[in-house]
Amino acid sequence: MEQFTFKHTNTIGHLIEGNELYDQYHYPEMPIRYDSSFIEFRRMPTLADFQQAEQYLTAFHQQHDQHHLRFYFADNQKPAGDLLEYISHQNYDIGFMELYVINPLDFPHIINTDITIEEVTDITLDDYLKLQYEADMEFGETFAKQKVGLNKHQFEANQYVQVIAYYHGDPAGTMDIYVGEKAVEIENLEVRSEFQRKGIGSQLQRYAMDRYHDSAILLIADGEDTPREMYQKQNYRYLSYKYELLKIVK
Known part of the structure; x- marks a missing residue:
């Protein structure tokens, strides 16, 4: 079976910006859908990298009357050190998703x-x-x-x-x-x-x-939710994880 990653899953949103650090998706058709307007890092950013991306996304969403900040990190990479300390102090909700596959x-x-x-x-x-x-x-x-x-x-x-x-x-x-x-x-x-x-x-x-x-059938589960246990019992095979951040901006 082919080696699948989160890149093989569906993204509802338009890729509008890409550079060596991240891709940006935007979905003006439904601006309130947080999972469709976000920045996804290609590699783990430094704290300075993240703060620059955060500043950019804040201004972009303000221009489009969107009141959230959503970030995804690269597959199988967990924020740590001064970056984790920063996002924790900035009141981001931190979670992670798990990718499963089944024959x-x-x-x-x-x-x-x-x-x-x-x-x-x-x-x-x-x-x-x-x-x-x-x-x-x-x-x-x-x-x-x-x-x-x-x-x-x-x-x-x-x-x-x-x-x-x-x-x-x-x-x-x-x-x-x-x-x-x-x-x-x-x-x-x-x-x-x-x-x-x-x-x-x-x-x-x-x-x-x-x-x-x-x-092959893919499925994304909330890494902190109980349905993932059901999927494991149904013979889905765990592939990878992805960390995510969300903050509602008043």
Whole structure:
């Protein structure tokens, strides 16, 4: 199997600047989406490097009425020393993501006749949008409303497959599949709270495994969240990590 990195995963955002130190992405279509407007370092910056990039991104986002600073570090590199001390004192939220891969043949075979999984169509799009809206309300009403436009755009795009789960006929969960050049990525897997622990998340993944059985399947997990433990039990293989910073600027 090919050696995959975070570069093989999907980025919703436009690359607008690149130099030897970092790449900058911007997504004016949804400025409130923090994960789409950011700087990603190609190597670990010095403290002076970081402060210069921070100053630049602050001014850029102010010009575009954006109220956040988001930075990603290079794969498998953790900030330390005076850089870590600085970002800690600057009230950044520090987290990390983990990248996993699986051969679809290794995913557990699960069958539950109470659950129906299908690709979103014109007929089921409203159900999908409503479930996504409910999940996105965690990040505020403005975000949830703007995300509707992104979801509709991806519904029309060839590289995305949107999937919905029904439990006894009731809309219960959603999942997005991004079809890349060398791998398929599972994104935005969500199950309504009242339908959790019924195997719906596993059945959604099973759909991706069956549909793309000849492709490697990638998945990004929050390095500090419990679902990553479920993925490990489902035979996903850990590949790498990436540290991230976020600060909301008033």
